[in-house]
Amino acid sequence: MHCFFVVKNSFINHFLYLENINDVVNMKKRTALVNREYCVACGCCLKVCPQNAISVNKGIFAVVDRELCIGCGKCAIECPASVIEFEVIEIAE
Numbered sequence: 105m106h107c108f109f110v111v112k113n114s115f116i117n118h119f120l121y122l123e124n125i126n127d128v129v130n131m132k133k134r135t136a137l138v139n140r141e142y143c144v145a146c147g148c149c150l151k152v153c154p155q156n157a158i159s160v161n162k163g164i165f166a167v168v169d170r171e172l173c174i175g176c177g178k179c180a181i182e183c184p185a186s187v188i189e190f191e192v193i194e195i196a197e
């Protein structure tokens with residue numbers, strides 16, 4: 105039971121931003137975003153993604169599935185071209 109609360113609190117602190125703690129409709133999360141112009145399609149990012157949220161589109165550039173992405177940052181650390189950034193998006197109701 106204790107571990108559940110630790111994990112839950114950690115998840116909220118790192119990935120969810122509540123505009124109003126009582127208003128779950130306004131939840132947001134951090135997701136990765138690839139700059140397609142400078143991506144070299146090496147595939148390093150998709151090898152480390154724990155969510156399998158990245159694919160390399162036609163061997164030209166990487167694409168992140170925002171629904172699967174949890175914003176952990178592992179892909180950005182691994183990217184040799186430093187073309188992965190993050191943005192906060194609203195989570196659908």
Ligand code: SF4
Pocket residue numbers: 135136152153154155156157158168172173174175176177178179180
């Ligand atoms: S931030 Fe994490 S979950 Fe999201 S694409 Fe990168 S490695 Fe995958």
Ligand code: SF4
Pocket residue numbers: 138142143144145146147148149150160165166182183184185186187188
């Ligand atoms: S690691 Fe960086 S350069 Fe390589 S495919 Fe992923 S986003 Fe593109």
